[in-house]
Amino acid sequence: MGRLHALDAVRAFALLAGVVLHATLSFLPGFGATGWPIADRSPSVALAVTFYVIHIFRMTLFFTIAGFFARLLFHRRGARAFVTNRALRIALPFVVGWAVVIPFMLLAILWASRAAPPVTIALPPPPPLRVPLTHLWFLYTLLLLYAVTLGAKAVVGRIDKTGAAARVVDVAIDACARWSVLPFVLALPVFGAFLSMDDWFRWFGIPTPDQSLVPPLAAAVGFTTAFTFGWFLHRQAHLLQIMERGWVPHLAASIVITLACLAIAGPSPDFSAGATRFAVSYAFLYALVSWTWTFAIIGLALRFFSIESARMRYVSDASYWIYIMHLPVIFLLQAALITLPWHWGIKFTLILAGALPVLFASYHVMVRRTVIGKVLNGRRPDTA
Secondary structure (H helix, E strand, C coil): CCCCHHHHHHHHHHHHHHHHHHHCHHHCCCHHHHCCCCCCCCCCHHHHHHHHHHHHHHHHHHHHHHHHHHHHHHHHHCHHHHHHHHHHHHHHHHHHHHHHHHHHHHHHHHHHHHHCCCCCCCCCCCCCCECCCHHHHHHHHHHHHHHHHHHHHHHHHHHCCCCHHHHHHHHHHHHHHHCCCHHHHHHHHHHHHHHHCCCCCHHHCCCCCCCECCCCHHHHHHHHHHHHHHHHHHHCCCHHHHHHHCHHHHHHHHHHHHHHHHHHHCCCCCCCCCCCCCHHHHHHHHHHHHHHHHHHHHHHHHHHCCCCCHHHHHHHHHHHHHHHHHHHHHHHHHHHHCCCCCCHHHHHHHHHHHHHHHHHHHHHHHCCCCHHHHHHHCCCCCCC
């Protein structure tokens, strides 16, 4: 199997979509009432919907691609090299990135606190083993998934030495894909997790595990399902062709189901937890649409971005660095603008127009031809 440029593009899209998502945070209606100080005076329902839609699929998409590439790396290099590679390219950026970005994020939060709105919404108590993982939680979660996967693979390998169990899973996934029911099947685990959570904030879908070393149930189930599916997807790469052929119906279904979810949940954030009208229907629709979006985006990328492109490869390489470093930049720009009496459209544009050039420039100057680039992307310092 040669390099899958389309899947590189999907991974970059998932990371860069996170930059856009976090740029909307200060404009979410009512967000400041929860105690978050970077709350703009010009809230936007349109940006709330943007946040909502991106949040539906982004991390399910990312962990599916992560599982695919994890198995590719494991079977290309072996277990020992896999562990070494992941320690260098995931664990090290997690530790160093956290130490670097946290002070600047705190600076932005303290700066914004000068104009923080009063807290009127009570949130639940902090989770156990509370640690501010911030946006780097995805690296911590990846490390957990790698450990669980390697452990499970070792146990299953001892019990099922012929690989019969994996072949049964292969047959089941292939059958579900050919009968166009795979998104429904993949939605079931996180649907069940949603229903079991009494403190589920439904508007925010799968909760972001950014505040604790113990991920919330829906996050643990949802991202483990996505990573595992990506792992098995690599075992049957012909399924990518089915996804490519089905990108149009999956996209159409995603739009329709997303509109249905918004009709139930509303276009603005709801910070209340607990049972609501249509809770069961909403839980299933949300779980389902996260997968129809994932299939649609992967299929679309395979259809239009499979040809090698130097420009796309550059963006793909840069996206990892940009995502690690973007949040302090976004927060500082948001903090600088929150008290200005300008329309949210002007502020949001300025935030992205200010952050992205700085982040891309920092990648080009500080990362691309340096040892940092070699750590993040496996590129030698002297490569272009």
